[in-house]
Amino acid sequence: MKKHSGMRPHDIVILLKIIAKGKEQWYMKDIANELYISQSEVSESLNRSMMAGLIASNKKRVLMSAVQEFVFFGLKYVYPQKPGAMVRGIVTAHSAMPLVNKIQSNQNFVWPYSEGSQRGFSVEPLHPNVPKACLKDVKLYELLSLLDAIRLGSVREQKMAMDELKERLN
Incomplete structure (x- = not known):
């Protein structure tokens, strides 16, 4: 091995x-x-x-x-992350489900993706093909968005993401 x-x-x-x-x-x-x-x-x-x-x-x-x-x-x-430049892509973290309805924010976070429809601050996904894969798997998309909320968010956002993630993992 x-x-x-x-x-x-x-x-x-x-x-x-x-x-x-x-x-x-x-x-x-x-x-x-x-x-x-x-x-x-x-x-x-x-x-x-x-x-x-x-x-x-x-x-x-x-x-x-x-x-x-x-x-x-x-x-x-x-795998720390800080938001980057404004780009077009697919929303993540608190800008995506399931947190988008619970956290109000004027700033979007997105995974850069040329076929994305949203604009926001760039967040590097854990793998370059994450946006493409998430468009075909809603459950995976929600799990990875919650991870980004943990990587990027304030203490309050992290706690909400952890609670949501705990539900999905148990």
């Missing part, structure tokens, strides 16, 4: 994709195709997640409490 050289941002995207699938059966090739990531990268990612204790040794069952702990207490430090 390879040495664990640390988690990568897309490892979280892959774990959230598995969570979004729920009880639906999946194969690595499905995850790769739906996230626009190579099968070998998905395989390596699952190995890293297994070594980090975020997925079971069979690489099929996500260890929800471990993922929740990492997302709530480590994500914003390991």
